[in-house]
Amino acid sequence: MDALTALLAGPRARGAFLLRSVFDPPWSLRIEDRAPLTLLTTVRGDGWIVPDGAAPVPLRPGDLVIVRGPEPYTVADRPDTPPQVVVLPGQVSATPDGERLCEEFDQGGRTWGPARDAATVLLSGTYQLHGEVGGRLLRALPPVLRLDAAEWSSPLVALLEAEIDRDEPGQEAVLDRLLDLLLISALRRWFAGADGRAPAWYRAHADPLVGRALTLLHTDPARAWTVHGLAAECGVSRAALARRFTGLVGEPPMAYLTDWRLAQAADLLAAPDATLDAVARRVGYGSGFALSAAFKRVRGISPQRFRELAAAEDRTA
Numbered sequence: 001m002d003a004l005t006a007l008l009a010g011p012r013a014r015g016a017f018l019l020r021s022v023f024d025p026p027w028s029l030r031i032e033d034r035a036p037l038t039l040l041t042t043v044r045g046d047g048w049i050v051p052d053g054a055a056p057v058p059l060r061p062g063d064l065v066i067v068r069g070p071e072p073y074t075v076a077d078r079p080d081t082p083p084q085v086v087v088l089p090g091q092v093s094a095t096p097d098g099e100r101l102c103e104e105f106d107q108g109g110r111t112w113g114p115a116r117d118a119a120t121v122l123l124s125g126t127y128q129l130h131g132e133v134g135g136r137l138l139r140a141l142p143p144v145l146r147l148d149a150a151e152w153s154s155p156l157v158a159l160l161e162a163e164i165d166r167d168e169p170g171q172e173a174v175l176d177r178l179l180d181l182l183l184i185s186a187l188r189r190w191f192a193g194a195d196g197r198a199p200a201w202y203r204a205h206a207d208p209l210v211g212r213a214l215t216l217l218h219t220d221p222a223r224a225w226t227v228h229g230l231a232a233e234c235g236v237s238r239a240a241l242a243r244r245f246t247g248l249v250g251e252p253p254m255a256y257l258t259d260w261r262l263a264q265a266a267d268l269l270a271a272p273d274a275t276l277d278a279v280a281r282r283v284g285y286g287s288g289f290a291l292s293a294a295f296k297r298v299r300g301i302s303p304q305r306f307r308e309l310a311a312a313e314d315r316t317a
Contacts, residue, residue, distance in 0.1 A: 062149025
């Protein structure tokens, strides 16, 4: 398992919010839903993504934009069009004055806007990514990632548009999987052509030695790895692996493994019935005490305190 596969195993859509928005110019949506990750593409008509405090990003038919939250932003026909709709947490929509618009703009199915047949058709899919593993992926992305239609295309957009309004058994699962495939395709394309902006762990997979080491660590993180054992699996000396891994990834092999194990442990601790000992065994620690010591040393708080804070955050989300 490579690092990107391991990270994408966390942020899978489950009941993701998918919507076809239809508007005639001038139109402007102020997005304040605090969603961690949103995919946007226009099927018809042009638009702009306007992040707060940053330059506007064009959105043309066939382009795909991935917006990393939770900071607010605006989607509009022009960068200077004043917001007419504010999208709040829970996908509640209202006017800037607070008047609710959800029912008024409901066109049936998953289509929303003043008129169903409009000049602009915008498809959006919103992920609610919770957890440390998904957070590692988010931190690798820029605030706004745009793939131009001229250099990237996917049949998944047309398929998503065809499926988004259907209401058949299993439709939610179909849409979730289509959104996942679209996200994976977009990220692979962006990482491959990121011109040095891709994270070090992704670029390091191109190296035969470090790429194999990363695959081994991600495939079996619970194994009792040592640098010597990892180097033996890769067919090189301990010193050679440590030097090359650190140079390409930016940290030593065991530090990388610790961070990955603790990210997995943090997500597993979110389950209310998960015991510390059981989580420890899953991620490669001999006991709950050993995991707790590592967690507190690296994260600065105990697993129990982390679990309490995460539960409190979920209740207020």
